[in-house]
Amino acid sequence: MSVIRVGIVDDHLLFLQSFGLLLKRLKFKSELDIVLETDNPEKLMYRGQDMDVVFLDLNLGEFDGLDYIQKLKTHFPALRIIVVTMYLETKMMRDAMKRGADGYLTKRSSVSELQSAVQQVLEGKVYLGDDVMVGSKPVKTEKTKTASSFNRYNVKMYLTNREQEILEQIAAGKSNKDIAAALYISKNTVSVHRKNLMRKLGATSVAALMKIAGEMNLIG
Structure with missing residues (x-):
């Protein structure tokens, strides 16, 4: 990836602008380009592909x-x-991850965490900030591992409803074309979800994906 294209959405103007300036000062493997800064998430729906x-x-x-x-x-x-x-609460983090978030930072997170979060999610990994809470204690995770590696028994909370649907379709032996027809989505969308499933569960093949999903009771 030659350029990392970034969007920022926050309803506090000072934080929005300061956060953008901070990102520009950090060093990444690729050049970073902020293509959108806004307090209106509706704009993301028109620019998400960018x-x-x-x-x-x-x-x-x-x-x-x-x-x-x-x-x-x-x-x-x-x-x-x-x-x-x-x-900081775990429930909020779980709700966000269940809906499809790839990383979760709090506004108390450090600059190094921010930098790591960007690098990790671009590598297909899940990132949780050090001060995300479980009850009254911070969550401790290994940042270089996938969700399935650091939380194998709760990995289902990281799968979106659509990913769960597609996982069950794959388990039933359906092709991308069949899954696309059944769920009224494109084959390309199915392919992206399949890749997301494999990275989240740490699988390198469909056979490995099914084995891991079976071990985790993610499929019937």
Whole structure:
């Protein structure tokens, strides 16, 4: 990837502008280009195809950030979404990941975490900030592993409803063409979801995907 195209959505103008300036100062493997800074998530629906990574707040005034995670993933399955929020609670994190978020940072996260989050999600991994809470204790995760590696028994919370549907279709032996017809989506969209499933479960082949899914009771 020669350029990392980034969008930022937050309803606080000062944070929005400061966050963009911070990102531009960080060093990444590729050049970073901020293509959208806005307080209106509706604009993402028109520009999602122009971005690789979106930073999204959950509290967006009249808009529900969680709903927009799901909408974005439905329309742009390959888009990587990193939540940046004040919410530390596990339930909020799980809700965000279930809807399709690839990373979850709080506004107390460090600059190094921010840098790592971008690099990890672009490599197809899940990233959780160090201060995301489970009850009263921070979640401790290994940032270089997939969701299935650091949380094999709760990996289902990282699968979107659409990914779960497609996983069951794959388990039934359906081809991409058959799955696309059954779910009224394009074959390309099925292919992207299939790739997302494999990266989330740490599988390198369909056979491995089915084996891991079976071990985790993700399919009937």
